[in-house]
Amino acid sequence: MNFSSDLSNSPEYQSFRATVPLKKLAVDTDASKTWKLYDAGPRQVTSPLVCLAPVSGTADIFYKQMLYLTARGIRVLSVESPIYWSVSDWCEGFRRLLDHLDIERVHLFGASLGGFLAQKFAESTAQYSRVASIILSNAFLETSIFNFNDTATLFWILPGPVLKKLVMGNIKSESVTELRVAQSMEFIIERLDTLSQQELASRLTLNCVNCQVDPFKLKNMPMTIIDVFDESALSMQARASLRSHYGHAKLAHLKTGGNFPYLSRSDDVNMHLLVHLRQFSSNSRYSAQKPAEQESQNDQPESNAKNELAEEMGVGDSTSAAEVATEAS
Amino acid sequence: MATRKKVLLKVIILGDSGVGKTSLMNQYVNKKFTNQYKATIGADFLTKEVMVDDRLVTMQIWDTAGQERFQSLGVAFYRGADCCVLVHDVTAPTSFKSLDSWRDEFLIQASPRDPDNFPFVLLGNKVDLENRAVPQKRAMQWAASKNNMPYFETSAKEGINVEQAFQTIAKNALAQETEVDIYNEFPDHITINPDSRNVRNDNCSC
Numbered sequence: 231m232n233f234s235s236d237l238s239n240s241p242e243y244q245s246f247r248a249t250v251p252l253k254k255l256a257v258d259t260d261a262s263k264t265w266k267l268y269d270a271g272p273r274q275v276t277s278p279l280v281c282l283a284p285v286s287g288t289a290d291i292f293y294k295q296m297l298y299l300t301a302r303g304i305r306v307l308s309v310e311s312p313i314y315w316s317v318s319d320w321c322e323g324f325r326r327l328l329d330h331l332d333i334e335r336v337h338l339f340g341a342s343l344g345g346f347l348a349q350k351f352a353e354s355t356a357q358y359s360r361v362a363s364i365i366l367s368n369a370f371l372e373t374s375i376f377n378f379n380d381t382a383t384l385f386w387i388l389p390g391p392v393l394k395k396l397v398m399g400n401i402k403s404e405s406v407t408e409l410r411v412a413q414s415m416e417f418i419i420e421r422l423d424t425l426s427q428q429e430l431a432s433r434l435t436l437n438c439v440n441c442q443v444d445p446f447k448l449k450n451m452p453m454t455i456i457d458v459f460d461e462s463a464l465s466m467q468a469r470a471s472l473r474s475h476y477g478h479a480k481l482a483h484l485k486t487g488g489n490f491p492y493l494s495r496s497d498d499v500n501m502h503l504l505v506h507l508r509q510f511s512s513n514s515r516y517s518a519q520k521p522a523e524q525e526s527q528n529d530q531p532e533s534n535a536k537n538e539l540a541e542e543m544g545v546g547d548s549t550s551a552a553e554v555a556t557e558a559s
Numbered sequence: 560m561a562t563r564k565k566v567l568l569k570v571i572i573l574g575d576s577g578v579g580k581t582s583l584m585n586q587y588v589n590k591k592f593t594n595q596y597k598a599t600i601g602a603d604f605l606t607k608e609v610m611v612d613d614r615l616v617t618m619q620i621w622d623t624a625g626q627e628r629f630q631s632l633g634v635a636f637y638r639g640a641d642c643c644v645l646v647h648d649v650t651a652p653t654s655f656k657s658l659d660s661w662r663d664e665f666l667i668q669a670s671p672r673d674p675d676n677f678p679f680v681l682l683g684n685k686v687d688l689e690n691r692a693v694p695q696k697r698a699m700q701w702a703a704s705k706n707n708m709p710y711f712e713t714s715a716k717e718g719i720n721v722e723q724a725f726q727t728i729a730k731n732a733l734a735q736e737t738e739v740d741i742y743n744e745f746p747d748h749i750t751i752n753p754d755s756r757n758v759r760n761d762n763c764s765c
Binding site for chain 1: 564565566567569601602603604606617619632633634635636638639
């Protein structure tokens with residue numbers, strides 16, 4: 231696939247694609263349903279961080295998090311689901327995927343729809359404590375805020391361009407003054423264009439069919455909510471409602487970032503993810519990070535090399551992105 | 560425009576380990592104090608909403624591990640800070656001597672636009688203890704020599720001066736934030752169709 235956006239052409243993204251393979255896994259009885267995923271970092275970690283994308287995103291949109299966190303010994307996956315038409319089917323599929331990968335427990339980082347699904351999955355597996363913790367970014371508690379509950383059942387027959395317009399309606403903002411926010415939008419829109427009508431329709435259906443999270447079931451779940459203080463697609467009320475229902479959550483506010491802070495403000499988001507994950511580092515059963523003492527002995531040379539590369543890229547991160555930007559302009 | 564915007568103030572607390580950074584933050588945010596010392600691992604933060612000059616602002620207060628010096632989190636930790644709080648223990652002269660290096664460290668890492676006028680606040684903590692070793696006068700002189708940074712003598716344990724100190728921190732941070740804004744958002748975007756903003760709903764998330 232040929233992408234032309236600034237971020238797609240950044241050395242950082244190119245290196246990510248060159249070093250981390252995109253895997254496809256069928257875990258349902260229907261073999262045509264394949265999960266796409268990137269899995270990076272130390273494999274012996276059985277409670278990794280799993281990133282869940284928004285409606286418009288593909289699994290690669292979390293490349294900046296994967297590079298930064300794997301360089302710090304954290305195992306990170308970013309997954310993209312096949313076509314599911316209900317939240318319960320999605321949760322069931324995701325559970326099978328984790329079983330298949332021998333992952334006991336996950337820390338979930340969910341953006342927007344991904345954040346909603348993260349909460350639903352945690353809710354549905356609450357008895358088995360399959361979810362160790364949750365980080366939410368621009369997420370919501372109930373789909374009714376989108377005012378599409380009634381029409382959502384018809385999404386499956388709507389043509390692709392109409393669906394795209396539904397999504398774009400909100401991300402195309404006239405008021406973007408910041409280069410990094412603009413670049414993140416450009417990158418996401420590029421990804422949106424790669425989705426088929428069925429993929430998009432199913433995700434929008436999950437996003438909009440009447441459904442809500444019962445926050446009470448997650449009242450003991452360690453949680454960080456990453457919120458931007460500038461404009462994003464979610465209204466201030468929706469964001470405030472999420473925060474007020476999770477009174478115990480840590481509030482990792484960012485000054486700016488728009489709809490996709492993990493791309494536009496990756497430095498800050500990465501730092502908050504690391505701070506969040508560190509609280510588990512002393513308990514190996516819950517830690518997403520490989521214990522430090524094992525690092526030198528058990529590591530395979532191959533993954534070592536990858537980590538080093540990621541480290542390099544991670545450090546050069548913002549400067550290289552900025553350079554690309556100046557060249558482009 | 561500036562009055563409508565939601566404001567986030569990032570505050571970083573620096574100082575030697577054991578001077579009471581975590582305790583000060585906990586006393587201010589949670590009104591709690593514990594005598595048990597537990598070294599901070601890495602970094603942690605708390606948020607608090609406060610009123611400053613009739614404006615509701617959110618403070619994100621970062622507590623740092625005194626011994627770690629924060630290299631592991633990278634520059635994102637320091638970047639975007641609106642105020643830096645330097646803390647020493649009035650019963651520990653070495654912690655007072657370290658203040659210069661903490662201040663330098665911050666200025667190098669955060670590289671604020673106008674380092675000479677970046678707001679710092681100095682706190683001399685543990686004034687409730689008997690064995691005081693850093694005289695108030697000396698601390699005041701040091702603060703005065705650093706562009707007149709405000710100095711407060713605090714006790715996280717007794718809650719002495721903590722509220723007042725953080726009020727000043729918030730106020731100075733807000734002044735800094737607004738100043739940065741003038742640079743960043745000089746040509747404020749023009750809304751061609753102002754009505755559409757008010758009726759905006761959450762459509763589909765993206």
